Amino acid sequence: MSEVKKMLEKDVSRRSFLKATGIGLGVATSALLFGTGVAGAQTQGGVVTESPLPYAELDPEEARLRAHAAYFRAGCSYAVFYALLSMLRDKVGGPYNQIPLRMLGYGRGGAASWGTLCGTLNGAGAAINLVASDADTNKLLGELIGWYTITPFPTKESDDVAAAKGYKYDAKEYMTAALPTSVSNSPLCHASVASWIKLSGFPEASNERKERCARLCGDVAAKTVLMLNAWKAGTFAATFKVSDETAGCLSCHSDAQVGKMACTSCHEPH
C-alpha cells in the first residue's frame, strides 16, 4: 500500500506535525485507513502544499497504454494527464488521490475544439507542473513542445504496439495497422491535425484520424515520463533549438512577441 510506505518515509515530519497539533493516534489511524495523506508534508491545516509533489520513476510504456485508452474516454488532454496522474496515484498516492483527473478534459481539440495548443502538451504540462518547480517546468515543457514540433507522429513505437495488439487496456478492438506519419512544425492542434490529414487523406471525422490522435497521446505520455525520469535522476538536459530560420527572425523581432513557434508557419519571410 503505497500511502502507508509514503507515510512511513515521512515519519519524522509527521511525528513533529502530530506533536505540534496535539492530536494523536486517532488521526494517524484514520489517515492510514483513508489513505488521503491528511497528515504529513503535503498538507498544512487540511490544505494541500503549494510545493511540488513527490515524483517516483514511472514506466513510459505503461503510460503509453493508459494514455491511448484514455483518449477514447475524454480526449487528448485528459489522456496524457490521466496516464501520468493515475500512475502517480498507484506509486505515490496521497495528494494525487485528491486531484480530479477529469479536470484537463477542456484541453481537447486544442482547448474546447478551438485548435490551439495540442491537448497532449496541455495535459503533460499540468502533470509536469505538479511535480516540478516552476523553473524546471518551463525547461521540461519547453523541451517537450520543441520535440513535438519536429517529430513524425504517430511514432514507429506506437505503430509497433498496435501491430502487436498491445493496446489492450479495455475490451475495445483497436486498429492494428501502421498509420501515415507527419511532422507538425507547430505545437498547435490545428496545424498538427491539418498536416496529418493533408498527408494521409483521412478526414477529421475518420476513425483513422482518431486512432492517430490516440497514438499521439501515447507518444507524448511516454516521452513525458522519459523526460521526468531523467530529470528525477539528474540527467535531463534540454536540447531543442528553434530552427536557424526562426532564430534569424527572432534576432530582430524578439522584443515584439512572445513564443518559439516557427515564424514561417504563419508569416511570409521578408
Next chain:
Amino acid sequence: MSEVKKMLEKDVSRRSFLKATGIGLGVATSALLFGTGVAGAQTQGGVVTESPLPYAELDPEEARLRAHAAYFRAGCSYAVFYALLSMLRDKVGGPYNQIPLRMLGYGRGGAASWGTLCGTLNGAGAAINLVASDADTNKLLGELIGWYTITPFPTKESDDVAAAKGYKYDAKEYMTAALPTSVSNSPLCHASVASWIKLSGFPEASNERKERCARLCGDVAAKTVLMLNAWKAGTFAATFKVSDETAGCLSCHSDAQVGKMACTSCHEPH
C-alpha cells in the same frame, strides 16, 4: 467555517458512509479538524470524485483583483486559476483545498513561453472543467475563447479599477494610467501580445506590457465568473460566432482541420 457547513449539509450521505465503513466518531472528528472532506459526496474511499465539484456564485470584481495580483506571482495561467479556485476554497472549501493552485503555472506565456493558447484561457478552462460537465465546459470555454478574440484588452473596467487605485491586493504599487487597447483576433498569446505591442509601442519586456497582461488576467477572471454565475443560474447562452470570412473558409475546409481560429490571421484567402 465552510467545510463544517458543507459537511453538515452532507450529513445524511456521510452518516450512511460511516455506517457502511464501520468507522465511527474518531474519523468524523479528525475530518472536521482537518477540513479535508475525507467523508461526503466528493470522495469515495479517500479518492476525489470524477464528477463536477460544487459551484457557488462568485463576485466577478473580487476575481478581477485576485487575478491581477496573482499574475505578478506566477503568470497569467496561474492567475486566473488561482482567482477562481481561491474563491471556491473560501466559499465551498472541501475538495478545492486539495487541488494545488500552482499547478497551472505552466500555461504562462502561452505554455512555457511558447506563445500558444493565452494562459488566461488555459487557467479559466481548468477552473471551468472542475465545476462543469465536459459538454458544458466545451460550451463555456468555447464562448470565453470567442469573446477573448474580439474584445479590446485591457478593458475599460480594468483601467477604471487602476485609476481608482483599486488594485491593492498587496503592498505593491501598481500603475494607475489607462493603457492602449488592442483586439487579438486570436486566442494565441503570441498574436495577442504582438498585436498590443504593435499598437502601443511598448516592448515585450516593459512594465506596461506586464501590467497589460495583469489587467487581462483580471478581465478574463471576471468574465469567467460572470459566465459561470449565469450558467449556475440557468441563464447562460453562447453567442459567439466565427466571422463570415472564417465561416466561408470552413464551408469547404471543415473536414481538413480542427478549430475556430480566424483563418486569415495565418492563411492567405484564395
